[in-house]
Amino acid sequence: MSFDKIRDPRKLRHQIGDMECDYIYTAGVAGERFYIALRDEGKLLATRCDKCNITFMPPRLYCDKCFAELTNYKEVPSTGIIDSYTITYLDMNGEALPDPMVLAFIKIDQTDGGLIHKISDIKPESLKIGTKFEAVLEDKSKRKGGLTDIKYFRPV
Numbered sequence: 646m647s648f649d650k651i652r653d654p655r656k657l658r659h660q661i662g663d664m665e666c667d668y669i670y671t672a673g674v675a676g677e678r679f680y681i682a683l684r685d686e687g688k689l690l691a692t693r694c695d696k697c698n699i700t701f702m703p704p705r706l707y708c709d710k711c712f713a714e715l716t717n718y719k720e721v722p723s724t725g726i727i728d729s730y731t732i733t734y735l736d737m738n739g740e741a742l743p744d745p746m747v748l749a750f751i752k753i754d755q756t757d758g759g760l761i762h763k764i765s766d767i768k769p770e771s772l773k774i775g776t777k778f779e780a781v782l783e784d785k786s787k788r789k790g791g792l793t794d795i796k797y798f799r800p801v
């Protein structure tokens with residue numbers, strides 16, 4: 646593996662194969678709490694800054710505006726509206742998908758943020774910004790403490 650810094654973007658290339666990875670990614674304090682609540686209790690947590698009147702989804706440890714530490718976690722609905730979306734017809738290897746897949750940013754109700762996730766149970770041509778969706782969770786026994794504990798969002 647090369648550790649040389651690429652300074653000329655024309656020299657960028659890709660490699661096929663496994664990449665060494667000798668670090669552990671952590672979700673952080675707020676992210677860990679979010680994923681544990683999702684895995685163990687099947688609920689979405691957000692943090693709130695009352696001073697700035699912002700409810701962070703996913704939760705953050707500090708407010709972006711006033712830098713206050715946020716310790717006020719609250720459960721929020723697993724529903725929201727589509728704020729934007731894209732339709733993909735190819736998988737990550739460029740192969741045609743059997744059915745188009747819709748990925749959307751869902752603005753979660755009672756928050757100022759949202760989640761990017763798969764959309765299901767609706768024809769892509771029927772999608773409209775502002776349509777209400779709800780999270781469909783993985784069976785509790787199969788949850789792993791990640792965003793995939795939400796299988797997809799479907800119309801309410």
Ligand SMILES: [Zn+2]
Pocket residue numbers: 694695696697698708709710711712713
């Ligand atoms: Zn704030």
